[in-house]
Amino acid sequence: MATYQLDITKEHCPMTFVKTKVELSKLSGGDILEVNLLKGEPLDNVPRSAAEQGHEVLKISQVEEDVYQVIIKKK
């Protein structure tokens, strides 16, 4: 199981989740994707959308004042 990183702090909806999905599509099942994103809309939507599409959200943590990290395990 490999771990990958993605920074979508410069993206806006819906490209935040689009970029996450594109990155997840390159991974194998069980791989981990650590996504850095802004609080607010991206933090509200990206983990929810990932979970809706069957991936597992393992952890959400604050890394800077406005930046959070969401750890997603690919289904």
Add this chain to the structure above:
Amino acid sequence: MIMNEQQIERYSRHIILSNVGVEGQEKILDGKVLIIGAGGLGSPAALYLAAAGVGTIGIIDGDVVDRTNLQRQVIHFTPDIGKPKVISAKEKIELMNPDVKVNAYQDLVVASNISEYISEYDFIIDGTDNFPTKFLINDACVLNGKAFSHGGIIRFSGQTLTYTPGNTCYRCVFHEPPPKGSVPSCSQAGVLGAIAGMLGTIQAAEALKYLTGTGELLTNRLYYFDTLKNNYRTIDVKRSDDCPVCGKHPTISELQDIEMPACDLKQL
């Protein structure tokens, strides 16, 4: 095929869909759809398939654009009058989406050429408005194992059925063309332009679902709608053992042209 950044943006609404995603969009970009007739049904079908990024779109039509087409054939514009429809359609698609390769065939499908035309495509859209050609498309697709979408419109109503090998074909339901003159053509009966848009767009959606393997197709079901009374329904249609082309003892094993008056050759 790996998408570039512009493609990821362009197709973002498809990529978000859980049933399409990156993999589905890549299938669309690799997909090949043939549209027979660049008229009322073919116009919206071509526009939506082009917008969706279908990698190769073939369009067959022998006609040129005339003023009476413009009320519903939305891929053609007023300055296109006199231009071959396939050229007019190709120009619009290329402006809309450079990802799409358009093969424009200024021709009519007949028994002797249809198998070769359809052989290069994954899915066929019937956008014709005459019964002989509809039956020819059905028979060619059945005999060559190709999936296609049947579509027909008149006045305020439309019907569509999707064929995939092994399922109910158009001839299972409507054995043979009706006698000449018994059913009015669109040019005689009229058609609300928006109906062409509704039906052609359903056909485009079926093509995209087929390419991506998403959901249930309109196989073994005929979708019929009448917008005058706002009735929309699907009717279960079974394979017929007596079908002349896909039944137990088929009588059609090779394609034949059915005679038709020249005035019926015009596309919708």
